[in-house]
Amino acid sequence: MHSEPTTFSAESYFATQGPPPNLEHEVSAVRAFVAQQTQQNRNVVLVTSGGTTVPLELNVVRFLDNFSAGTRGATSAEYFLKAGYAVIFMHRQFSLQPFSRHYSHSTNPFLDFLEIDQTDGSEPQISVTPDKRTHLLEVLTAYKSVHASGTLLTLTFVTVNDYLWLLRAVSQELSVMRRRAMYYLAAAVSDFFLPRQKMSEHKIQSGKGSLHIEMDQVPKILKSMVDEWTHDGFIVSFKLETDPLLLIPKAHAALERYGHQVVIGNDLHRRKFEVVFVSRNAQPDGDASTGKLNEATSTFVEHWLRIDLACEPSKEIEEDIISELVRRHEEWAKKQIV
Amino acid sequence: MHSEPTTFSAESYFATQGPPPNLEHEVSAVRAFVAQQTQQNRNVVLVTSGGTTVPLELNVVRFLDNFSAGTRGATSAEYFLKAGYAVIFMHRQFSLQPFSRHYSHSTNPFLDFLEIDQTDGSEPQISVTPDKRTHLLEVLTAYKSVHASGTLLTLTFVTVNDYLWLLRAVSQELSVMRRRAMYYLAAAVSDFFLPRQKMSEHKIQSGKGSLHIEMDQVPKILKSMVDEWTHDGFIVSFKLETDPLLLIPKAHAALERYGHQVVIGNDLHRRKFEVVFVSRNAQPDGDASTGKLNEATSTFVEHWLRIDLACEPSKEIEEDIISELVRRHEEWAKKQIV
Numbered sequence: 001m002h003s004e005p006t007t008f009s010a011e012s013y014f015a016t017q018g019p020p021p022n023l024e025h026e027v028s029a030v031r032a033f034v035a036q037q038t039q040q041n042r043n044v045v046l047v048t049s050g051g052t053t054v055p056l057e058l059n060v061v062r063f064l065d066n067f068s069a070g071t072r073g074a075t076s077a078e079y080f081l082k083a084g085y086a087v088i089f090m091h092r093q094f095s096l097q098p099f100s101r102h103y104s105h106s107t108n109p110f111l112d113f114l115e116i117d118q119t120d121g122s123e124p125q126i127s128v129t130p131d132k133r134t135h136l137l138e139v140l141t142a143y144k145s146v147h148a149s150g151t152l153l154t155l156t157f158v159t160v161n162d163y164l165w166l167l168r169a170v171s172q173e174l175s176v177m178r179r180r181a182m183y184y185l186a187a188a189v190s191d192f193f194l195p196r197q198k199m200s201e202h203k204i205q206s207g208k209g210s211l212h213i214e215m216d217q218v219p220k221i222l223k224s225m226v227d228e229w230t231h232d233g234f235i236v237s238f239k240l241e242t243d244p245l246l247l248i249p250k251a252h253a254a255l256e257r258y259g260h261q262v263v264i265g266n267d268l269h270r271r272k273f274e275v276v277f278v279s280r281n282a283q284p285d286g287d288a289s290t291g292k293l294n295e296a297t298s299t300f301v302e303h304w305l306r307i308d309l310a311c312e313p314s315k316e317i318e319e320d321i322i323s324e325l326v327r328r329h330e331e332w333a334k335k336q337i338v
Numbered sequence: 339m340h341s342e343p344t345t346f347s348a349e350s351y352f353a354t355q356g357p358p359p360n361l362e363h364e365v366s367a368v369r370a371f372v373a374q375q376t377q378q379n380r381n382v383v384l385v386t387s388g389g390t391t392v393p394l395e396l397n398v399v400r401f402l403d404n405f406s407a408g409t410r411g412a413t414s415a416e417y418f419l420k421a422g423y424a425v426i427f428m429h430r431q432f433s434l435q436p437f438s439r440h441y442s443h444s445t446n447p448f449l450d451f452l453e454i455d456q457t458d459g460s461e462p463q464i465s466v467t468p469d470k471r472t473h474l475l476e477v478l479t480a481y482k483s484v485h486a487s488g489t490l491l492t493l494t495f496v497t498v499n500d501y502l503w504l505l506r507a508v509s510q511e512l513s514v515m516r517r518r519a520m521y522y523l524a525a526a527v528s529d530f531f532l533p534r535q536k537m538s539e540h541k542i543q544s545g546k547g548s549l550h551i552e553m554d555q556v557p558k559i560l561k562s563m564v565d566e567w568t569h570d571g572f573i574v575s576f577k578l579e580t581d582p583l584l585l586i587p588k589a590h591a592a593l594e595r596y597g598h599q600v601v602i603g604n605d606l607h608r609r610k611f612e613v614v615f616v617s618r619n620a621q622p623d624g625d626a627s628t629g630k631l632n633e634a635t636s637t638f639v640e641h642w643l644r645i646d647l648a649c650e651p652s653k654e655i656e657e658d659i660i661s662e663l664v665r666r667h668e669e670w671a672k673k674q675i676v
Contacts, residue, residue, distance in 0.1 A: 053403070057580070062528075065391070065403040069432070093444060094407070094432075100447050105438040106431060106494075110448050111481050114474075124475060126466045136452075137462060143449050156444075190400075192549040211530040215549040242395070 008195075008216060010224040013164065017196055020162045023169060026155055030088060030173045033153045037086040042151065043180045043329070045085045046170055048187035049073020050092025052160035056213065058199050063159075064215070066188035070095030072238075072271070072318065073186040077152070078142070079322035085182070086151040088170060090163075092187065093156045099143040102135070160190045160218060167221065171229040179333045181233040182325070183225065188240065193218050222258040234329045235260035242268045251278035252300050261332065264321065273317060277303040277324065346533075346554060348562040351502065355534055358500045361507060364493055368426065368511045371491045375424040380489065381518045381667070383423045384508055386525035387411020388430025390498040394551065396537050401497075402553070404526040408433030410576075410609070410656065411524040415490070416480070417660035423520070424489040426508060428501075430525065431494045437481040440473070498528045498556060505559065509567040517671045519571040520663070521563065526578065531556050560596040572667045573598035580606045589616035590638050599670065602659065611655060615641040615662065 008016075037044050050073060051066035074096040077089045081098065089098060096104070103110045113132035117125045128136055146152045155170070157163045174181045192215035222237060237260060241247045244267050251263040255278065265276040281301045305324065307317050346354075375382050388411065389404035412434040415427045419436065427436060434442070441448045451470035455463045466474055484490045493508070495501045512519045530553035560575060575598060579585045582605050589601040593616065603614040619639045643662065645655050 063403055063405065065401055067401065094442075097443055097447075100443040100449055103448070104432075105435055105443075109435075109438050110441070111438055111478060114478055116475065116478060116482065126471065126474060126478065128464045133464065136464060137454065140449060140452055140454060140464065144454065210555065211551075211553040213549075213551045213553075215551075217548065 008219045010219045010221050013219045013221075014168070017161055017164075019165045020157075020159075023165055026166065027169045027173060029153060030155075030170050033086070033088065033150075034173055034176065036150065038177060040086075042084065042086045043182065043333070044088065044174060044177055045080050045182040045184055046088045046090060046174055047073050047077045047080065047184045048090045048163070048167065048189075049077070050095030051188045052092065052163045052190050053158055054160055054190050054193045054215065056194060056199065058196070064190060064192070064213075066190055068092070068095065068188040070097075071101070073184075074098050074101040075316050075318040076184060076186060076322055079316075079318050080184075081142070081146050081151060083322060083326050085326075086153075088153045088155065088174070090155040090157065090166060090170060090187075093158050097154065098152070099139055099146075102139050160193050163187065163189060164218070164221060168224075168229060171225055171233075175229060175231040175233065177233070179232050179234065179335065181230065182329050183230060183233050183235045184325070185222075185235070185237045189218065191218055192216065220258070222254070222260060226259050234262075234332045236262045236264060236325060239263050239265045240268060240271070241265070247276070248278065248302065251276070255280055255300065262325070262328070273309050274304070274306045275317060275321060277305065279303075279328075346557045348557045348559050351557045351559075352506070355499055355502075357503045358495075358497075361503055364504065365507045365511060367491060368493075368508050371424070371426065371488075372511055372514060374488065376515060378424075380422065380424045381520065381671070382426065382512060382515055383418050383520040383522050384426045384428060384512055385411050385415045385418065385522045386428045386501070386505065386527075387415070388433030389526045390430065390501045390528050391496055392498055392528050392531045392553065394532060394537065396534075402528060402530070402551075404528055406430070406433065406526040408435075409439070411522075412436050412439040413654055413656040414522060414524060414660055417654075417656050418522075419480075419484055419489060421660060421664050423664075424491075426491045426493065426512070428493040428495065428504060428508060428525075431496050435492070436490065437477055437484075440477050498531050501525065501527060502556070502559060506562075506567060509563055509571075513567060513569040513571065515571070517570050517572065517673065519568065520667050521568060521571050521573045522663070523560075523573070523575045527556065529556055530554065558596070560592070560598060564597050572600075572663075572670045574600045574602060574663060577601050577603045578606060578609070579603070585614070586616065586640065589614070593618055593638065600663070600666070611647050612642070612644045613655060613659060615643065617641075617666075 034044060049068075050070035051068035054064040056062045056064070070091055073089070073091060075098075077087045077098040080087050087098075091097065102108065113129045113136070115127050115129055117127050155166060157166050171183065174183075194213070194215050222235070225235060237254060237258075239247060239251050239254060241250065247265040247267060251265045254263050261279060263278045265278055267274070279301055281299055303324070305317065305320050307315050307320065309315065372382060387406075388408035389406035392402040394400045394402070408429055411427070411429060413436075415425045415436040418425050425436075429435065440446065451467045451474070453465050453467055455465050493504060495504050509521065512521075532551070532553050560573070563573060575592060575596075577585060577589050577592060579588065585603040585605060589603045592601050599617060601616045603616055605612070617639055619637055641662070643655065643658050645653050645658065647653065
């Protein structure tokens with residue numbers, strides 16, 4: 001079933017797969033943004049959001065994609081802004097964005113709550129229907145205030161290659177903030193990709209029966225983020241599974257392997273009302289001098305967050321996620337060696 | 339490279355791949371819509387729009403997708419409505435829709451042109467910035483008028499399986515209109531899929547090196563549409579290629595194979611300003627009695643449509659496409675045996 005893959009380390013990946021054309025331009029924007037926020041004494045969080053595509057052709061028609069509308073990332077970005085963070089919102093093109101996410105064209109189209117007021121003879125005016133006015137005013141006020149204060153920088157990616165290059169570049173720029181920076185990696189990133197060197201130039205023709213695709217593994221860049229790119233930043237990754245039995249063991253494995261701060265685990269079907277924070281146990285209940293741990297104490301600690309949508313249907317679990325993370329990040333930032 | 343595929347005819351496809359859960363509900367809506375339009379003496383066009391996904395898991399996390407924001411379909415639907423057609427707009431969830439397409443969250447976010455007017459003491463009001471008012475008023479007027487007259491029915495699909503079942507059901511309902519129905523198949527439909535029987539239940543794990551996917555061919559349902567589902571409807575299909583040399587030959591092959599009315603060919607990079615209508619030559623320049631064709635006359639005829647975006651930057655080629663199709667459809671409908 002699985003034939004010989006090419007193994008890409010992060011290093012070999014960046015050495016062989018070319019950068020997106022607009023990378024330098026975006027890096028400059030990030031640099032200016034980080035400098036401004038540092039001056040204004042704000043913490044900065046990088047929020048990644050949406051899925052990544054894996055093109056199958058150089059002139060891309062077909063691609064492998066990951067399920068993600070970008071709800072988690074867009075919603076979280078709003079709560080980070082509310083908590084006083086400056087946000088670099090790095091999202092998949094056309095996935096949801098903070099503020100405008102409330103008015104999805106499919107579920108809550110804004111054209112539906114605009115009215116044309118035609119008074120005889122005068123020019124027609126556009127107004128908002130009364131039942132929608134309060135909510136729109138709230139969203140609009142937050143939106144205008146964020147734009148006025150310059151605390152939101154939006155960056156776009158499409159392919160997993162765009163994502164990887166942009167993530168590295170943004171992390172490196174943000175690393176000057178050291179422990180005051182947070183990295184909230186909510187994007188659903190493909191585990192597999194097709195190296196440029198293996199892609200066909202044109203649309204794969206379908207005349208030949210079945211389609212056969214073989215992809216290589218995307219390098220695990222979280223290790224490089226922790227060790228090389230971020231200088232002690234607070235790193236939060238996500239683990240989405242459909243098999244609940246895999247969630248905790250895979251979160252443990254990720255923390256062991258990459259050494260970052262938190263894995264937020266979520267089951268595909270329960271993610272709107274239940275997540276689990278998995279982190280390493282900071283104070284193992286044992287004798288540090290002898291190096292012996294109490295066997296009853298796990299190396300890892302799980303903290304479940306649940307909300308009850310039956311009682312509070314408009315509550316968003318991201319509100320609680322961000323509040324918990326802000327608390328943990330404050331603790332982490334205190335340890336900064338100035 | 340290519341191993342033995344399972345070959346699905348349209349018949350074997352529908353016999354083995356289950357229908358989407360909401361199909362019956364949507365069929366009822368279509369039936370009522372068609373009855374109403376027939377009564378009001380309107381032609382009806384089915385517009386399909388956006389790409390289709392091919393899930394790789396039953397609990398879907400990953401999928402193969404086709405490039406399509408749904409611009410062609412959403413824009414065309416507006417021009418069909420303008421031309422007096424009733425439109426069944428069958429589109430991929432989250433792809434662009436008629437009217438709201440003008441206000442993409444990424445390129446023209448509507449929150450940007452709303453203002454908060456705060457007069458001292460009074461309740462704040464929301465208004466539209468003056469420079470955007472005229473255009474929004476135009477879009478909004480068309481939108482409200484279409485909703486008031488009930489000439490737009492919107493249906494949603496996600497996977498290629500949803501698409502195929504819905505297309506068959508809608509076509510069969512619409513077939514009662516015979517030659518007064520048009521089928522405008524602008525959706526980018528996957529050529530390959532993974533039969534339900536071959537899918538893994540959970541997210542494919544990435545620990546094992548490379549990813550190996552083998553897909554079967556989606557049945558060519560255009561043949562069934564022409565022969566069985568539509569009863570003389572006017573059928574327009576699309577052919578998108580990145581290699582311009584393939585465009586015309588592939589359009590000819592499609593017309594030969596399926597026997598429908600028009601293939602609109604477009605090159606991926608030129609599709610906003612150039613398309614080609616390919617159809618069979620209605621009056622071959624030869625002696626029908628002897629069955630001998632003049633060898634200089636092709637069986638097919640190409641009609642190129644081009645617009646000059648440098649001169650008219652806001653012109654949309656769909657305006658000309660729909661006007662040409664409406665003309666051809668009128669000719670076609672005249673031949674109806676009453």
